[in-house]
Amino acid sequence: MSALAGVGVSPGVGLGPAYVLAYRAPVPEPGSRHDGDAAAELAGAVRALERVATDLEERGARAGGEAAGILEAQAMMARDPGLAAGVAELIEAGTAAARAVHEAFGRYREVLAAAGGYLAARVADLDDVRDRAVAVIEGRPIPELPTGDGEPYVLVARDLAPADTALLSRDVVAAFVTEQGGPTSHTAILARAMGVPAVVACPGATSIPSGTPMLVDGTSGLVRTAPSGEDVLAARDADAARQVALSAVTGPGSTADGYAVPLLANVGGPHDVAAALEYGAEGIGLYRTEFLFLDRAEAPSAAEQEAAYLEVLDAFPGGRVIVRTLDAGADKPLAFLPPGEHEPNPALGERGVRLLRAHPEVLAAQLTALAAAAARSAGALRVMAPMVATAEEAAWFAAACDAAGLPAAGVMVEVPSAALRASDLAAHAGFLSVGTNDLTQYALAADRQLGALTGLQDAWQPAVLDLVALAAGGAAEHGRPCGVCGEAAADPALACVLVGLGATSLSMSAPALPAVRAALSRHTREQCVLAAGAARAATGPEDARAAARSHLPGLADLAL
Structure with missing residues (x-):
């Protein structure tokens, strides 16, 4: 047996023969000409x-x-x-x-x-x-992946296109393994949504011969080839025990000593609500609204927006639904707005709340539609702004929401300045929500889409944990809640640490909810605080993870 190491992005264990996707589309002949018509x-x-x-x-x-x-x-x-x-x-x-x-x-x-x-x-x-x-x-056929009734296979590729994998299921694919990608790649997103174990950023994966038996651990990121019978049995037993343990914990999120930690779901539109309900989400902690605006020549109508918001609100009567206003601009341009000046570094450009300030009519229309939806629903709507960097921006957004009849507006903490001066932001905002994906990217100056920098794109980095603690502490000074809606909350061990750092709620992709719920239920709040302190005292992400887990013994029982 040999082993490869990658980044686990979708938990669980998958076993099956390797199906290596090695197809490369032919390149049309340079200089080829048509017949004149x-x-x-x-x-x-x-x-x-x-x-x-x-x-x-x-x-x-x-x-x-x-x-x-x-x-x-x-x-x-x-x-x-x-x-x-x-x-x-x-x-x-x-x-x-x-x-x-x-x-x-x-x-x-x-x-x-x-x-x-x-x-x-x-x-x-x-x-x-x-x-x-x-x-x-x-006139060439487009290769399709096997979808028959045979043994589920491990799909191995340099990278995967969404069209290749969207119609697959756990009955067809035992696991995904790719050489490229990261925790926020489309492969990772779809694998988590499908409940299929996945490992990305795994060098050498495509060199594995097709048909080779593979054992994939989507939690640890370990990929074994030609595993022994004992290895397979042990992995299956551990996975089965894990599933039993996870399914035994139901109800609202809380620690072992009864400290409530609402567990919410991140959604990209109404189509994600069914999964959120299936996995027991107590509400929505991040409703991404970009699907309404991107890749279209005209802005969405008020009726279209209101309907999309109302559908999600109605799914959680009495539960909170936190909507993030449009997060676009710079690297996510809107076709219906005039192009701005060329930005040599779009990640640091006019995006998020900066775009909304440049085009207040877009924000006004969205807030009006949100207020109309809230008036028709029993759901508890909350609205927050993306990419807020200063107290002045927080005050501007809060005033805009108040004018639209939407009180207690929140702001996202995604850049270091917002975490460092969280108290100033909380003086104006009704709540804070930490977006760990962007916060990690900006704190470590590491593009989260670049596989080569996966080691830096890790919310276990002690510097990131320090920033989360600052954000939670600044919010607490004003009696404001501070949740976490980045995918860091989907890591059961890190979820406990985030609670120890002061996070008052956690939001994540829906399939991750059972594992986080179970992890919290096995530990007291004091254990979470001790784990958080140990992680912050470390000097690197691996040391931080190990130090935290030493205070979280229940994770071993859950095979997490």
Whole structure:
């Protein structure tokens, strides 16, 4: 038996033969020309792109959940007017349709990659759309993954496209293993939503021969090839015991000594509500509203917005639903707004609350729709602003919410300045919510989409824990709650530490809720405080994790 190490991003144990996805789409011949009928050539390219867009939409509709939003965004790429204009320009100049699509997408690819952040993370999605369109033009079949009734396999790839994996299930795939990606990659997001164990950033994975038996631990990130019978039995027994232990803990989140810690779900739209309810979420701690705004030529109507908010509010009568106002701009541009000046570093540009201040009409329309939805629902609506850096920004947002009839507005703590001066922000905000994904990225100056920096993209970094403690302490000075809505809350051990640091609620992807609920139930608040102190005293993430776990013995019983 040999072993590889990666980053576990979806918990559980998967066993099966390796299915190595080694397909590489052929590149159309450089310099290839059409026969002179540019109109017919362009019509063929347009039909191909539309066929790809329709196929992606259909896959998204069948898959639902997180996959639906991801595939809908890909379909919008296929219909992007700017890309279509680039294809048309090349075809008019004599380039054959397949090569024109390849080159036009290539130009856009360079722009996305240079932008960094969110847009750079979409390069793989753009490549997938390109390759599918070229295949349609050339009359080649697009390879599909096995979905038959055979033994579930371990899908191994350099990276995975959402369209490849969206229609798979635990009955078909035992686990995912990729050489690229990180905790926030599409592979990680979809794997967690499907409940399939997954390991990413695993060097050498594609060198494993297809058919090799593989044992994948999505919690530890360990990947074993040709495991012994004893190893398999031990892993299965441990996983079964873990599932029994997790299912035994139900009800609201709390520590062993009865300290209440509401456990909430992160959602990307109404399609995620079913999973949140299934896993026992007490409410919504982060409702991402970008799906309403991105990849469209016109702003969403008031009625469309109100309906989307109302559907989620009505799912949790009496429970809190925390809506994050639009987090766009810079690396997530809005097509219906005039383009701003070129930003050489979009991650540090005009985004989040900065964009809303530049375009107050967008925020006003969203707050009006939110207030209308709240008036029609028994759900307890709370609204928070993204990327707040100063007390002045917090005061501005609170005033805007108050004017719209939405009191107790909150702010997200995603940049170090907000954590360092959390008390100043809490003087104006009704609550704080720590977004550990961005907070880690900015504190360590490490792009969270870059697999090479996975070691720095770790919320166990003691510096990040210090910032969370500062945020919680600053909120407490004013009697304000301070929750955590970043994916750090999905780590059972780290969830206990976050409570020890002062977090008053935890929000995460829905499938992670049972493990966190069980972990909290096995430890007192004092144990959480001791674990947090030990982690902060460490000098690195691995040491912090080990130090915290020494104060959390219940995790071993749960095999977490």
